[in-house]
Amino acid sequence: MRLASVVDDANEVSRASALIALGARLQVLEAETRLSRERLLKLYKELKGCSPPKGMLPFSTDWFVTWMPNIHASLLVNIHRRLAACTKLDRADALVRTYRLYLEHCAAQELDPALSITRAWRLLKFVEAGMLKLTPCTRCAGHYIVREGDLTRHYVCGLCDVPARAGKTRAAALAAA
Ligand SMILES: [Zn+2]
CATH class of the missing domain: 1.10.10 (Arc Repressor Mutant, subunit A)
Incomplete structure (x- = not known):
């Protein structure tokens, strides 16, 4: 072109x-x-200083609804929504700005970023395609990523209902939310 x-x-x-x-x-x-x-x-x-890695991107929507990735994915999509609401950015610029803000948020909370920018991009594509969407938690009213078709009427997020195995990272995740 x-x-x-x-x-x-x-x-x-x-x-x-x-x-x-x-x-x-x-x-x-x-x-x-x-x-x-x-x-x-x-x-x-x-x-x-090297060639980009080859191969297809393996991500499916399932990964984004597992516990820790879901908290990160929800955070990122919320940032993206806020940016989109108050700025008129080109798609690529919005992705870059959103991802930088996400990294800043992780750094401030001393969390390891669970999303690479490629995953973040894939996530926003899934949201755009309606395969993933935000839904409000019935306890904390925060908005979290769920799959299209998931039952959400009584949805409780991963921070309000932390699975036992996630105990160690709970404090960090709560601080991030
Ligand atoms: Zn909640």
Whole structure:
């Protein structure tokens, strides 16, 4: 695809660079920028000093509804919603901004980020496609990720009803929520 101007091209390169710096896989770059695969590969090698990992992305919606990933996924989608409500960002820029805010939040709470930017991208795609959605917890009123078709009338989130095996990380997760 021919780009309209040098400025547009520079913007695309800057977007791709921001995504690469955050660890995005090639599939994300191809979907979210208008640069050719050849240029993306070149840019990736230049910035990372190696070729991007190959292979398909393995994520399914199930992973996002397991306990700890669900808390992280819900946090990220809530950040994305808030950004979308008060800014007019391009999709790729919104992803970058959302992911940076998510990392800042994890750092502030001394949590290991459970989501890579590629997972975050996949998650937002699932939400966009209606395969995952936010639903309010009937106890704390926070909004959490559930699968389309899950029964949610009496939904209680993973922080209000912590599974026993999650005891160790409970304090950290509560602080993050
Ligand atoms: Zn709750």
